[in-house]
Amino acid sequence: DFTKSWIIILQTVTLIPGDGIGPEISTAVMKIFEAAKAPIQWEERNVTAIKGPGGKWMIPTEAKDSMDKSKIGLKGPLKTPIAAGHPSMNLLLRKTFDLYANVRPCVSIEGYKTPYTDVDLVTIRENTEGEYSGIEHVIVDGVVQSIKLITEEASQRIAEYAFEYARNNQRASVTAVHKANIMRMSDGLFLRKCREVAENFKDIKFTEMYLDTVCLNMVQDPTQFDVLVMPNLYGDILSDLCAGLIGGLGVTPSGNIGANGVAIFESVHGTAPDIAGKDLANPTALLLSAVMMLRHMGLHGQAKKIETACFDTIRDKKVLTKDLGGNSKCSEFTGEICRRVQDME
Amino acid sequence: MAASSAALSLPKVFRPVLGLGRSGNPAKVWAAAASCRREKSTFVGRIIPPPAKYGGRHTVTLIPGDGIGPELLNHVRELFRFSCVPVDFEVVNVNSSVATEDDIHNAITAIRRNGVALKGNIETNHNMPPSHKSRNNLLRTSLDLFANMMHCQSLPGVQTRHKNIDIIIIRENTEGEYSSLEHESVSGVVESLKIITRYNSLRIADYAFRLAREKGRRRVTAVHKANIMKLADGLFLQCCKEVASGYPDIQFDSMIVDNTTMQLVSKPHQFDVMVMPNLYGNVVSNVCAGLVGGPGLVPGANYGTNYAVFETATRNTGKSIADKNIANPTAMLLASCLMLDHLRLHDYANMIRGAVLTTMNETRLHTADIGGQGTTSEVVQSVMKNIQSGRCKN
Numbered sequence: 016d017f018t019k020s021w022i023i024i025l026q027t028v029t030l031i032p033g034d035g036i037g038p039e040i041s042t043a044v045m046k047i048f049e050a051a052k053a054p055i056q057w058e059e060r061n062v063t064a065i066k067g068p069g070g071k072w073m074i075p076t077e078a079k080d081s082m083d084k085s086k087i088g089l090k091g092p093l094k095t096p097i098a099a100g101h102p103s104m105n106l107l108l109r110k111t112f113d114l115y116a117n118v119r120p121c122v123s124i125e126g127y128k129t130p131y132t133d134v135d136l137v138t139i140r141e142n143t144e145g146e147y148s149g150i151e152h153v154i155v156d157g158v159v160q161s162i163k164l165i166t167e168e169a170s171q172r173i174a175e176y177a178f179e180y181a182r183n184n185q186r187a188s189v190t191a192v193h194k195a196n197i198m199r200m201s202d203g204l205f206l207r208k209c210r211e212v213a214e215n216f217k218d219i220k221f222t223e224m225y226l227d228t229v230c231l232n233m234v235q236d237p238t239q240f241d242v243l244v245m246p247n248l249y250g251d252i253l254s255d256l257c258a259g260l261i262g263g264l265g266v267t268p269s270g271n272i273g274a275n276g277v278a279i280f281e282s283v284h285g286t287a288p289d290i291a292g293k294d295l296a297n298p299t300a301l302l303l304s305a306v307m308m309l310r311h312m313g314l315h316g317q318a319k320k321i322e323t324a325c326f327d328t329i330r331d332k333k334v335l336t337k338d339l340g341g342n343s344k345c346s347e348f349t350g351e352i353c354r355r356v357q358d359m360e
Numbered sequence: 361m362a363a364s365s366a367a368l369s370l371p372k373v374f375r376p377v378l379g380l381g382r383s384g385n386p387a388k389v390w391a392a393a394a395s396c397r398r399e400k401s402t403f404v405g406r407i408i409p410p411p412a413k414y415g416g417r418h419t420v421t422l423i424p425g426d427g428i429g430p431e432l433l434n435h436v437r438e439l440f441r442f443s444c445v446p447v448d449f450e451v452v453n454v455n456s457s458v459a460t461e462d463d464i465h466n467a468i469t470a471i472r473r474n475g476v477a478l479k480g481n482i483e484t485n486h487n488m489p490p491s492h493k494s495r496n497n498l499l500r501t502s503l504d505l506f507a508n509m510m511h512c513q514s515l516p517g518v519q520t521r522h523k524n525i526d527i528i529i530i531r532e533n534t535e536g537e538y539s540s541l542e543h544e545s546v547s548g549v550v551e552s553l554k555i556i557t558r559y560n561s562l563r564i565a566d567y568a569f570r571l572a573r574e575k576g577r578r579r580v581t582a583v584h585k586a587n588i589m590k591l592a593d594g595l596f597l598q599c600c601k602e603v604a605s606g607y608p609d610i611q612f613d614s615m616i617v618d619n620t621t622m623q624l625v626s627k628p629h630q631f632d633v634m635v636m637p638n639l640y641g642n643v644v645s646n647v648c649a650g651l652v653g654g655p656g657l658v659p660g661a662n663y664g665t666n667y668a669v670f671e672t673a674t675r676n677t678g679k680s681i682a683d684k685n686i687a688n689p690t691a692m693l694l695a696s697c698l699m700l701d702h703l704r705l706h707d708y709a710n711m712i713r714g715a716v717l718t719t720m721n722e723t724r725l726h727t728a729d730i731g732g733q734g735t736t737s738e739v740v741q742s743v744m745k746n747i748q749s750g751r752c753k754n
Binding site for chain 1: 484486488489490492494497521522537538540542543544548549550551552553554555556557558559585588589590591592593595617618619621622623624625626639640642643645646647649650651654655674675676
């Protein structure tokens with residue numbers, strides 16, 4: 016297209032490198048994006064919590080302003096210091112931007128062998144309420160109650176997101192995962208909302224399945240699942256279960272969708288302080304999350320190019336980081352992907 | 361039991377994990393597991409007095425349930441008749457579609473009378489209003505069947521992605537997320553209460569450690585989510601640690617539930633005995649059942665201080681395959697063997713168990729759920745034939 020070659024619109028993305036191996040894998044991703052000539056302008060920000068005017072912990076204003084303007088963020092692993100007094104950074108980000116949906120596409124990586132092949136599913140987890148509301152009380156000494164909160168709005172919001180995601184990504188079905196036989200009112204409400212939303216998306220098949228049945232079938236035949244939508248706790252467990260199927264958190268992308276169009280894509284592994292700064296880290300998780308980000312932004316061509324380069328490198332097995340079974344450095348792995356991306360031009 | 365646990369007031373520092381799990385020569389693992397099953401005394405025999413025998417025969421309550429329950433339990437009865445097992449079944453039907461709870465209360469009374477039950481899963485229609493509670497849950501809580509024990513073992517004849525799995529899962533069966541305490545405080549906002557009590561957590565932890573010791577297991581792993589549910593799962597974890605300090609011969613460690621499921625699908629051999637609250641138990645036991653070959657292979661047992669109820673581990677109704685003669689009877693047959701062990705009829709239990717496992721080795725008899733084309737009746741016939749030839753050999 017003639018006009019496209021003249022006008023390149025650079026989109027700003029807020030980059031949060033994170034801690035531990037965060038900075039080096041962020042650098043790797045930036046290098047690969049540069050090699051792919053992706054129209055992304057990175058704005059690096061730090062999100063270490065500061066105490067705001069009211070005494071409440073919050074993220075620095077520069078970071079918040081940058082995110083509010085760019086609407087898209089890419090985040091590396093953040094460490095949660097134990098005695099720092101402030102809540103976990105991930106929780107703070109979630110509350111600040113109302114990140115209500117956690118999306119984790121799990122696709123088997125050819126070349127990184129696990130006992131499960133042909134996995135291709137997406138878990139969409141409600142990320143604000145449910146069992147993780149943090150509302151707990153000691154009723155009497157020795158009796159504790161923890162409250163699981165399910166609201167109509169949150170359930171509606173997540174269900175709508177799930178179906179829209181399915182439609183935008185050409186997925187055939189959405190399955191609601193629940194335990195309404197036991198938690199009749201709470202999961203029952205969640206299920207009802209999913210059913211209501213399904214009425215507006217007749218092009219997508221909607222099914223319901225009990226959590227235990229999903230777990231049972233997932234480890235026997237994961238190919239039968241497509242998009243799964245569920246409340247917080249089940250989502251936590253199932254998304255990690257699915258990550259385990261494809262090879263662990265080191266190769267799994269993840270995205271958090273918030274209200275007002277904000278989306279933060281992140282790698283879900285830890286900060287790996289033992290290998291930080293030694294050029295040994297594996298940038299795959301952050302890279303695949305960045306690819307997910309490109310797709311979210313509509314840049315499907317670029318996304319496919321980078322993803323293919325990454326998968327081809329892993330499949331070739333010549334240049335792999337230690338956790339993938341090789342003994343190359345992070346920079347070598349990154350360089351190999353850059354080379355492949357450039358060859359594809 | 362409660363008194364001794366109360367004496368452990370200060371939780372001691374538990375030993376870090378040193379063991380590598382039950383890896384090793386697969387033949388040895390299988391042999392060890394096999395000998396474990398044939399041991400004469402089972403743990404529960406000590407806290408539950410054996411039920412009364414009338415004329416040398418035991419009476420066991422039988423609840424057919426829904427879906428594949430009735431047909432599988434008919435096969436169990438047929439097999440018991442064939443093998444001359446001294447057990448009489450008192451059948452109590454529970455109609456899951458009616459709103460009244462009379463049926464399930466009759467069943468509970470029958471179990472109180474007999475002390476032991478074998479049941480199929482009773483369907484819960486989750487579209488009914490909350491007043492219509494899950495019948496299975498009602499049964500478990502009324503009889504205080506606090507421990508659900510599931511022994512996941514890879515069967516040699518069944519093809520799975522992971523081989524030689526041998527994990528015991530102990531799940532708290534009465535409280536936690538299954539407390540059925542829900543309310544709608546404001547329209548559109550529902551709260552569901554998860555209750556964790558010190559008494560029940562200590563009880564289940566004690567059960568887990570005693571079982572581990574009894575069966576010669578080396579490690580107990582507590583599965584929790586105490587980083588998020590600090591008070592509830594925190595209490596559970598603390599109780600486990602307290603009990604662990606009283607069993608210095610057994611290693612104790614803990615793992616967060618999402619990491620646990622991830623580890624189970626990649627490296628299941630690191631787990632030995634696992635203890636956990638109700639909901640995580642549901643997830644983990646279903647994952648493990650899937651790992652060893654599916655819901656048709658694993659038996660489950662629910663133990664309380666006075667009663668014991670046996671069923672399939674994953675509690676599936678199997679509505680879609682009901683009455684088609686394609687259900688896998690292995691889980692129900694092995695559950696009946698667990699019941700016979702509980703009744704101290706070990707010879708009959710071992711005879712039937714051996715026959716079932718020999719049948720499992722024949723791939724052409726495998727039912728559809730494990731990749732074959734056999735029918736339920738073919739499997740049962742083969743089991744009967746194995747029992748017969750086993751008898752003639754003696």
